[in-house]
Structures are given as structure tokens and as C-alpha cells.
Amino acid sequence: MNQLPETGFLRLSQIIGDPKKGLPPIIPVKKTCWWHGVKTGRFPKPVKLGPRVTVWRVEDIRALIESA
Secondary structure, eight states: TTSSSSSSSSHHHHHBBBBTTTTTSSSSOHHHHHHHHHHHHHOOOOOEEEETTTEEHHHHHHHHHHHO
């Protein structure tokens, strides 16, 4: 969790990792599982910054990790 900034936004690939880009996962789940968790309320809701840009608040991801 030390790799997370204090505030800001994270893209999905930064949260669940992307081996092609060399990004390690913060929360090691697959994309389908992540979106199912968002839909059911297990994971935080995203913020839409644009029509093709979806992000999550760092504070929400920190809270998720701390609650686990």
C-alpha cells in the first residue's frame, strides 16, 4: 500500500495489474471479477472522467484494502 499516492485516481490496470505493461496488481483479481464486485457493491464505484476514461479514487482503494 506504500506504492499508492495519498490522493488522486487509479485506472483499472493500476488496481488489478497488467503483465503486458509490467504493472503488479494491488488487488489480484481478474477484470470480470472486479466489475462484478463493483456491480454488487463489494468494490468501490468508479468515477467517469470522460466517455472512455474510468478511474477510482485512491482513498476508496485504500479503504478497501484496510477493510480486508
